[in-house]
Amino acid sequence: MASQRVFQVGLRRAGVPMFSRMQPAGRIAQRRFAATQHVEESEGQEILRKQRLQRPVSPHLSIYRPQITWYGSALNRVTGIMLSGSLYLFGIAYLAAPAMGWHLETPSMVAAVAAWPVFAKVGAKVALAFPFFYHSLNGLRHLSWDLGLGFKNTTVMRTGWAVVATSVVAGLYYTFLG
Structure with a gap:
């Protein structure tokens, strides 16, 4: 279908300079069969509003039955963010600990957790x-x-x-x- 359309457009482009004296060479002749009229801005907005009400609404995830793949994918991402985020936070805190005066070496961490x-x-x-x-x-x-x-x-x-x-x-x- 698309190749036929391309062929037709090519024929029109090639034929326009030869058969149309009103169009300069290389220009595409367009025909618009729709009747147009000037409308005010507010009236045009009202037409668009009415057209939007008649358009179909895209379905939302709530119309589909939940599946393990959805939850599995979401949970995999959430757990990955939780684990990597906590690793980065602890890593940054461990590097900043000497400058901040914190004690994050192993014996002090073990003692702190033992007191919980x-x-x-x-x-x-x-x-x-x-x-x-x-x-x-x-x-x-x-x-x-x-x-x-x-x-x-x-x-x-x-x-x-x-x-x-x-x-x-x-x-x-x-x-x-x-």
Whole structure:
């Protein structure tokens, strides 16, 4: 279809200088069959407003059924940002510690964490364990996709839920038994 259109436009361009005495050579003759009239600015805006009401609305994500791939992708990004952000913050604090007078060497960190109440220790382990295991296991899943394995819908769903379950089990093990 597009090649036919290009051919027709080319014929028109080639034929315009020969058959039309009113158009200078090299110019394209345009024909507009729509009737036009001058309208005021406010009237034109009203026409556009009415046309917008008749246009179809683009569907939103809320009309689709949620899938494990959506949540898995979002959670992978969020856990990656959480882990890398905390690594960068600690790295910058560790580098700035001597100049600021902070003590972030290992013995002082161990002593500080040992003084925390139990719920704070468990909360810190949970905040690190679940994102770490989910992001790591989902990274292995993505590496298998890079090899071309596991692209069937059932396999994608099964491995998505397997990553969630395994990261929960590993996170709980690390939090309470590790």
